[in-house]
Amino acid sequence: MLPFRYDPGRLGSVDVEIAITHCGICHSDLHLISNDWGISQYPFIPGHEIVGTVTAVGSRVRALKTGTRVGLGWQSNSCGHCEWCTRGMENLCPNTEATCVHRNGGYADTVRANVRFVFPIPDVLPSENAAPLLCGGITVYNPMRIHGVNPSSRVGVVGIGGLGHLAIQFARAFGAQVTAFSTSADKEEEARALGANNFVNSRESKAMKEVAGSLDFLLNTANADQDWGAYIQTLRPTGTLCFVGVPPSPVSIQAFPLISGQRTITGSNIGPPKMLLEMLDIAARHGIQARTEAFPMAKANEAIDKVKKNKVRYRAVLAN
Numbered sequence: 001m002l003p004f005r006y007d008p009g010r011l012g013s014v015d016v017e018i019a020i021t022h023c024g025i026c027h028s029d030l031h032l033i034s035n036d037w038g039i040s041q042y043p044f045i046p047g048h049e050i051v052g053t054v055t056a057v058g059s060r061v062r063a064l065k066t067g068t069r070v071g072l073g074w075q076s077n078s079c080g081h082c083e084w085c086t087r088g089m090e091n092l093c094p095n096t097e098a099t100c101v102h103r104n105g106g107y108a109d110t111v112r113a114n115v116r117f118v119f120p121i122p123d124v125l126p127s128e129n130a131a132p133l134l135c136g137g138i139t140v141y142n143p144m145r146i147h148g149v150n151p152s153s154r155v156g157v158v159g160i161g162g163l164g165h166l167a168i169q170f171a172r173a174f175g176a177q178v179t180a181f182s183t184s185a186d187k188e189e190e191a192r193a194l195g196a197n198n199f200v201n202s203r204e205s206k207a208m209k210e211v212a213g214s215l216d217f218l219l220n221t222a223n224a225d226q227d228w229g230a231y232i233q234t235l236r237p238t239g240t241l242c243f244v245g246v247p248p249s250p251v252s253i254q255a256f257p258l259i260s261g262q263r264t265i266t267g268s269n270i271g272p273p274k275m276l277l278e279m280l281d282i283a284a285r286h287g288i289q290a291r292t293e294a295f296p297m298a299k300a301n302e303a304i305d306k307v308k309k310n311k312v313r314y315r316a317v318l319a320n
């Protein structure tokens with residue numbers, strides 16, 4: 001990344017401008033920087049886990065005032081009138097706009113977005129620890145709510161990175177029993193401190209076999225290809241494997257374990273504004289925060305490099 005300047009033009013009537021104090025580094029930024037998904041248009045500014053202060057509001061904005069501390073995540077706009085927007089599932093709008101896809105995101109001084117996607121941050125959450133909730137937090141919270149995770153649930157989390165370490169905390173807030181799957185044996189102690197009841201080193205096939213048939217809901221947050229067949233085997237009958245992390249290759253599995261145990265494979269995409277507000281409130285009331293490593297904005301390249309090497313515990317956050 002290199003320094004980049006752009007003219008954002010006139011502020012739209014339903015938009016707000018945010019002076020950025022913090023921006024988390026989500027692995028999706030790395031996918032966009034290297035155009036893994038074939039949708040990047042250069043030059044662009046990555047970053048979509050933003051916390052800052054409102055500095056200007058459009059002429060029709062009533063919901064936010066200048067000076068308010070707010071957050072902005074992956075989504076910056078939606079059409080507002082399609083079936084999915086009117087049903088409160090704006091994250092599924094076919095005309096969704098992502099904060100840093102074909103527009104400029106949060107590794108910056110300022111950013112703009114439609115007011116419907118800008119949320120006040122509860123006072124008890126420090127900005128650095130709240131920023132990763134705006135994408136990582138909602139991405140793991142939404143599928144647990146959709147799939148009804150509750151105190152009787154046995155939840156597995158694959159990959160204990162930015163998303164995964166938040167998933168452990170939210171699953172515990174739902175009262176579930178949590179199993180963490182990690183390729184990093186040195187994460188065991190911290191995973192347990194975050195709330196995991198059980199830790200499985202996913203590189204050990206014996207350890208994987210020991211948890212066969214034990215989970216109701218398994219959330220993959222890892223961005224790598226893995227033995228999905230082995231993960232399907234960890235599900236109980238009627239269990240669900242849900243993808244939020246994006247492995248590079250197609251997911252290939254045998255149909256038989258799906259058929260015999262009536263198991264499901266699904267995916268989930270961030271979450272809608274109403275769920276984001278709920279998630280921030282739950283995080284505030286249950287003490288859920290990202291464990292972060294702060295970097296000055298000017299050291300964004302250094303921070304990205306550390307994320308790439310899976311060395312960050314557990315979310316790198318850039319600060320202005």
Ligand code: NAP
Pocket residue numbers: 025026027028029031135136139158159160161162163164181182183184187221222223224225226243244245246247268269270307310314
């Ligand atoms: P991250 O902080 O880099 O964490 C990813 C974790 O995956 C790592 O900490 C590591 O956990 C595990 N991992 C890495 N390499 C692996 C390998 N070779 N084999 C197995 N596991 C490996 O990334 P993140 O920000 O949490 O994002 C994770 C994924 O979610 C990315 O693909 C991102 O694009 C996607 N995402 C999706 C959505 C959505 O709406 N669906 C939203 C945000 C992000 P261990 O060390 O514990 O193994």
Ligand code: ZN
Pocket residue numbers: 026027028029048074135136
């Ligand atoms: Zn993200």
